[in-house]
Every structure is written in structure tokens, then in C-alpha cells.
Amino acid sequence: MLNVAVLGFDCAACRKAYRLIDEVAQELGIAIHLEKISDPARIAAHRVLSAPGVVVAGKLVHSGGAPSRKQIAIWLTVQP
Numbered sequence: 001m002l003n004v005a006v007l008g009f010d011c012a013a014c015r016k017a018y019r020l021i022d023e024v025a026q027e028l029g030i031a032i033h034l035e036k037i038s039d040p041a042r043i044a045a046h047r048v049l050s051a052p053g054v055v056v057a058g059k060l061v062h063s064g065g066a067p068s069r070k071q072i073a074i075w076l077t078v079q080p
Contacts (some may be wrong), residue, residue, distance in 0.1 A: 001077065003058070005035045008051030009041045016066040017052045024072040034077065 004021055008014035018036060019051045025032045037043060046053055050064030067075075 002030065002032045002056065003035070004032045004076075005037050007037045007046055007048050007053035007055060009038050011051060013050040013066045017054060017062075020044040020066060020069060021072050021076075022055070024069055025076055028073060029075060032075050 006014055006018045006021065008017075013037075015063075018034065021032070022034055023036070035041050043051075043053065046055055048060065048061045052062075052064075053060055053068070054062040054067060054075070061075050062071070
């Protein structure tokens, strides 16, 4: 199972990112563990300067604004 986290506070972009990631994972049939992280210390540890940040398999892959469905699909399907 792939671990995915949305880092940020309860802003519209953070909620949208969370919803899009969940939808894309379901559409692709990929099992993920999706988590919202709003703890400032944990967000800072990933060096997120602009919310939302998205972490996939422990790696920060996005920061600032909601990602596109296409970009999410790439993150969920292209893993080392």
C-alpha cells in the first residue's frame, strides 16, 4: 500500500488536493493510505513552503496549490 499525505491546513486547496488524490487512486484501482497532516512541525520537516504539500512514499512531490489529476496519476503509478 502506498502512503500519501497532504500537508497543510484546512484551506480550499488542501481539501481539493485530498479529494483529487482519493478520487484518482480509486479510479486507477490503487490502494493508498491517504493522510491529512496539519501539524506545523511535521509540515516544516518536509520543508513545505506553500500549502498544500503532497508527500508520496516519504518524498515531497508537490507544494503550493491543488495538483492536476494527470500529475496525481503519475505520482501514484510511477514508483521506483
